[in-house]
Amino acid sequence: MSAAVPALRAEGVIGLIAPAGPATLDTAKAQQWMHARGYTLRVFPGVGQRDGYLAGSDEVRLNDLHAAFADPEIDAIFCLRGGYGSPRLLDRLDFHLLAANPKPFVGYSDITALHLAINRYAGFVTFHGAMLNADLLGEKQQPTESSLFSLLRGQLGTGSVLAHPVAYPLTTLEPGIASGRLLGGNLSMIAATLGTAYEIDAEGIILFIEDVNEPLYRIDRLLTHLHLAGKLAQVAGVVVGDVAGVDNSALEGLLRQTFAPLCIPVLSGWRSGHCDPNLTLPMGALVRLDAGEKRLVLEQDVVLKP
Template sequence: MNSRLTAQVSFKAHSAVPALPAGGVIGLIAPAGPAQLDLDSATQWMHARGYQLRVFPGVWEKNGYLAGSDAARAGDLHAAFADDSIDAIFCLRGGYGSPRLLDSIDFELIRRHPKPFVGYSDITALHLAITRYAGFVTFHGPMLNADLLGNKQSPTESSLLRMLSGQQPRLLSHPDEYPLSTVAPGCASGRLLGGNLSLICATIGSPFELDDQDAILFIEDVNEPLYRVDRLLTHLRLAGKLNRLRGVLVGDFAGIDLSALLQLLRQELGPLGIPVLAGWRSGHCDPNLTLPLGAHVRLDADRQQLTLEQDVVTL
């Protein structure tokens, strides 16, 4: 195991991170796949919202399906956290590549420089690792290219910026605007952890796997047919990753018929005897609402509500 991987601390409540201040500097990194960045558009987007943009070198690199070499991408991740002039870190896109970095990350460095870290999809691997070994809240939220510059509905942007600035109300859910489905009734509190289902499963058996003790598990995915979602959920069950959960929040599963997905969820998750709420608008969807991973939350599947039980940023 990488010598930089210090022993896990049992973080029952993950620490809040400093809020993104007005006029703050947002660092852009590409820890997974490559994408062409329109620098003028990105800079204008940031300036229009009162922020400054710092683009790290790996954003401009391309190595096949990766945004540069593993060393370059890990170097940008470390540099963005270590630089105290950077107030938050956004990811350019997902794709593939984040898991390749996990055993080279200096978690002690990251722990010493907490700040908002935002991304989803393949970035799930980094969320799992940072929340586990650095012990602070990270944000499952929109990425620059596909979401913030991609004309997604306004709640995508406002949800993110409210969360990072400390303006987000404790009640996160709005079922009147975005209908939810109660798969299994009940109410429970726990740490919100998870992200992309495929990435969660891919880390099982490694030092970076989901710490499921007393967790509210969040899952989402894209381009996975129903039978493969079945296989992934079965993988979680056989690996014992469902046994200690407090509840499950199901995000978007793009491309799958909702009624068929709900039937599968009832079969696989219903017997757990914990609350399960589906239809949350986070993931590869429009809007893509921000969730604070590692934060203590209350999931009420009966009232179809998700509520923060701690501050996720400090002002």
């Protein structure tokens, strides 16, 4: 399992970086939003830059990430948005710096590349969760915000059930119980890292996958890629998040066809990813999946209180 990180302290400082794509930020609104929740927001330089489809040059985005981790006054790091750009930083990340300064790191979509790399080489829990622009300032419905902050503040620990809103029923595709590290994220990004030094270490994990704007045949292709790479045969269980833009019944058929031969628990419909609400999941944390009971339970503390 990955190591827990220090909890987000009350009245702490949250650093905002843009390791992937650009977005227009209403800085005053963002600072007011954080202040209303008791936090100070520090915006790093790359957030205000644009280099085509990137939020600033690779050097700017990398420097912001390193600076946010190295700064002892920063208690947690939030990403502005996804898009594309995170993979361009992987072979230049200073994992020794990150490992020496663990702190909550939050994002999803393209940020999956950073989750995989940090978990593999820095060894601490990261958080697949709400980003500032589209999710928090976009006023996505609860429990988007509460799911994020309850984990970061340490209100959930070993034995806690990760709550899922009853308004969005989960589906047991394959029953069973399995424990392992929860790891994954955006399916397209997971597949894109295969064959590199940053590919997912799938041995015994609870695999989490989600995606957006990919037609069914591409989801099939991505899952087949993971299968042919030998990754699916290694996993202990699967949690399927939101797969936006795909017919649910067709998706369910593909998922059953893909995972049934593995005889592992599979739970589908978890509201995490490009969806509203967008629930936070601790990447690298040891969890227990009970697909029959539709439960995901923490088997370690993901943050450490002072």
